[in-house]
Amino acid sequence: MNCKGVIRELSNYIDGDLEPAVKQELERHLEHCEDCTMILDQTKKSIEILCDSKPVQLASDVRSRLHAALRRKIDPGQA
């Protein structure tokens, strides 16, 4: 497998979604290719940072409107 092949399968490799033979071939390439190893590590790190990112707390006016809409839904007569 060459560098192009590794990049093509990078996402599947990170997700553990490769056939064992392809995985082995990819890992053999990684053993001697610093560039692909760097790209793999940085892509994994990027995903980790995305997964860890916390949503910002909803602004109070947006939250009030959401709850008011639900109140209207539950009892339209009271709206």
Place this chain on the structure above:
Amino acid sequence: MFNAIFITEKGLKAQFLGPLDTLSAPNPNRLPSSVAREDEHLLVAAAKQGGTAAFEELINRYEDKIFRLTKNITGNHEDAEDAMQDAFLKAYSHLKDFHGDSRFYTWLVRIAANESLMRLRKRRPNQFSLDEPVEGDTDLMPRELEDWDPSPEQRYAQGELQGILADIIEKLDPEFRIVLVLRDLEELSTQETAEALGISVPAVKSRLLRARLKVREKLNRHFRRGTLN
């Protein structure tokens, strides 16, 4: 094309006529949101029985995440708020159609993604396609290769890093952004993402690969060694 989430119109009549004050915030009876998500099915069961407080707790628990999702997909504050509201209202109306085949949150994400996509397509008709194949792989090879520190994110305050990520996500093309958001922020599986968007698993995978490589490349400009904050 994406699959509309099948919701029967019969479910539009509000099921729960509990006291309205249970929905007012702040609610003294509000359950702590730190409760482990394993209790989600109990809250859903209670909400199905007409427990407005239980449904309110589900909203309290997920409103921040659902708004982030709708904002990330639509890229527009007004549309994001409308999509979030409609997603929760539809979830409430159609709770009886939720049979627990997935987590409630996953079901909610699918509804919210659908609402967001409808609004995005309205604003940007014919500007993106989720189901057309991504052509070729000639542009796949990363160009910017530089060392990062082991924990480059620690250079930034939490708020600053969130701003950087939000900016990167916003600038991705919608067809890559939507898949990335569902897979790597909302942590849906590839299969769940494909089902939510009504596209094939290979289409999800090819878009996800490109999105992840683009995010790495953009983060490289902030994380490479020697970069000043």
